[in-house]
Amino acid sequence: MKINVDKWGLAALAVVLAVLPFTASGYVLYIVNLLMIYIVLALGLHLVIGETGQFALSHAAFYGIGIYTAGIINNTWHPNFVVSVLAAGVITAVLGYLLGALAIRMRDIYLALSTFAFGEAMQWVFLNWAEVTNGSNGYQMSPARFFGLELTSDLAAYPFVILGAALMLWLTVRLSRSQLGAAFRAVRESDVAARAMGIDANVVKRVAFMCSAAYAGVAGGLYTTFASFIHPESLGFWTTILILIMIVVGGIGSVRGAVIGAVIFGLISELLRQVLSFQEIIYGLILIGFMMFAPRGLFSGGARARKAALGESAGRAGT
Template sequence: MKINLDKALLWLALLVLLVLPFTATGYVLYIVNLLMVYVILSLGLHIVIGETGQFALSHAAFYGVGIYTAAILNTAWHPPFIVSILAGGLVSAVLGYVLGALAIRMRDIYLALSTFAFGEAMQWVFVNWTAVTNGSNGYQMSPARIFGFQLTSDIRAYPFVVAIAALTLWLTVLLSRSRLGSAFRAVRESDVAAQAMGVNVNVVKRVAFMFSAAYAGVAGGVYTTFASFIHPDSLGFDATLLILIMIVVGGLGSVRGAVVGAVLFGLISEVLRQVLSFQEIIYGLILIGFMMFAPGGLFIKRQARGAQRLSRLPATQGVKSSAGHDEGRP
C-alpha cells in the first residue's frame, strides 16, 4: 500500500508539473524553477550528510562555483547550456574530491568547522576576485543557449530545469540502491565496522564529497538557465543553513525527505522574503523545534522509529525467554 501511495504521489507531481506551464504565471514558473534547484542541492547534501554521515558545511560554496563556471562559459563562448552545466558540475566535483581528501581524518565538529572555513574562503573569492566574478557588484549573466535557441524566460527554461531535476532524483535513487550507496551507509554507521567489512573508508568519503559537490555544481549551472544575475551575498553560510534545514526537516537519510524538505522550505523562504530581518530567527526556531520534538524529520524510517521506541524502554527491562528468564540479564 505504501509503494502504491508513493507512486500515486509521484504521478500526481508529474501531472502538476506538466500542466503548470499552461496555467501559471511567469513568477510561479520562476518559483518552480528555483524549487527544482533546491531539490538538486538537497539531494547533494543528502549524499554527504544523510547517506555518509559527514557533516559538511560547504555546499553553498560548490553551488557558487557551479553558477560562476556556467555563467562565465555562457558569456565567453555561448556553448549549449548542457555543456555549461556539466562544466560547473565537473569543476565543483574536483574541488569536492580535494576537500574530501583533506577532511577525511576529521570528524564531527572538526569536519564541520573545516568545511565551514572552506565555504567562507570561497565566499571571499567570490567577493574579491573582481576580474572574474565582478565582486560585490554582482555578475550579470548572459542567457543560456541550446543549439542557438536562447532561454530568455522562465517558461522557456522550465522544461529543461524540471527534466534535469527529475534525472538527478532518478540517479540519486539508483545510487542509494547500489553497492556504493551501501558503502556510504556503512561508513555512516561506523568507520571501524565498515573497514572490517572491506570498505575503503577514505575512498568512500572522498567519493561522497565529490558526488555532493557535483550535485551542487549542477544546481548552480541549472540556476543560470533561468536567472540573469547572481550576487555573492546569496552564496554565503545562510544558503548552506537553508539547505541543511531542508534535509534535517525532511529526514536525514531519506531521499523523499530531501525532496519534500526542499519544496517546503523553498516556499517558506520565498514567503519570508517579506520579513528578511526575522528570517534567520524563524529558521532557527523551526530547526530547534524539529530537533527537540521530531529529530528524525518528516520521513523518519521505520527502523528509526523502532529504535526510538526501544530507547525509551527502561534499562532493566529485557526480553523474556521461553524458560521464563530475562534475556537482558545474566
C-alpha cells in the same frame, strides 16, 4: 501498497508539472524552477550528511562555484547550456574530492568547522575576485542557449530545469540502492565496522564529498538557465543552513524527506523575503526545534525499519 501510492503520487505530480506552463504566471514558473534547484541541492547534501554521515557545511560554496563556472562559460563561449552545466558539475566534483581528501582527517565538529571555513573562504573569493566575478556588484549572465534557442524566460527554461531535477532524483535513488550507497551507509554507522567488511572508508568519504559537490555544481549550472544575475551575498553560510534545514526537517537519510523538505522550505524562504530581518532567527528556531524534539524529521520512517534497512545495507556492502 506503499509503492503504488508513491507511483500514483509521482504520476499526479508529473501531470501537474506538465499542465503548469499553460496555466501559471511567469512568477509561479520562476518559483517552481527555484524549487527544482533546491531539490537538487538538498539531494546533494543528503548524500554526504544523510547517507554517509559527514557533517559538511560547504554546500553553498560549491553551488556558487557551479553558478559562476556556468555563467562565465555562457558569457565567454555561448555553448549549449548542457556543456556549461556539465562543466560546472565536473569542476565542483574535482574540488569536492580534494576537499574530502583533506576533511576526512577530521571528525564531527572539526569536520563541520573546516568545511564551514572553506565555504566562508569561497564567499570571500566571490566578493573580492572582481576581475572574474565582478565582486560586490554581482555577476550578470547572458541567456543560456540550447541548439541556437536562447532561454530568455522562466517558461523557456522550465522544461530543462524540470528534466534536470528529475534526472538528479533518479540518479540519487539508483545510487542509494547501489553497492556504493550501501557502503555510504556502512561508513555512516561505523568506520571500524565498515573497514572490517573490507570497505575503504576514506575512499567512500571522498567519493561522497565528490558526489555532493557535483550535485551542487549541477544545481548552480541549472540556475543559470533561468536567472540572469547572481550576487555573492546569496551564496553565504545561511544558504547552506537553509539546505541543511531542508534535509533535517524532511528526515536525515531519506530521499523523499530531502525532496519534500526542499519544497516546503523553498516556499517558506520565498514567503520570508518580506521579513528579511527575521529570516535567520526563524530558520535557527526551526532547526533547533527539530533537532531537539524531532531529530528524525518528518519522513525518516520508524526506528525499527531504519535499523532493518541499515542491517540489510551493511550486509550488501560486505558482499
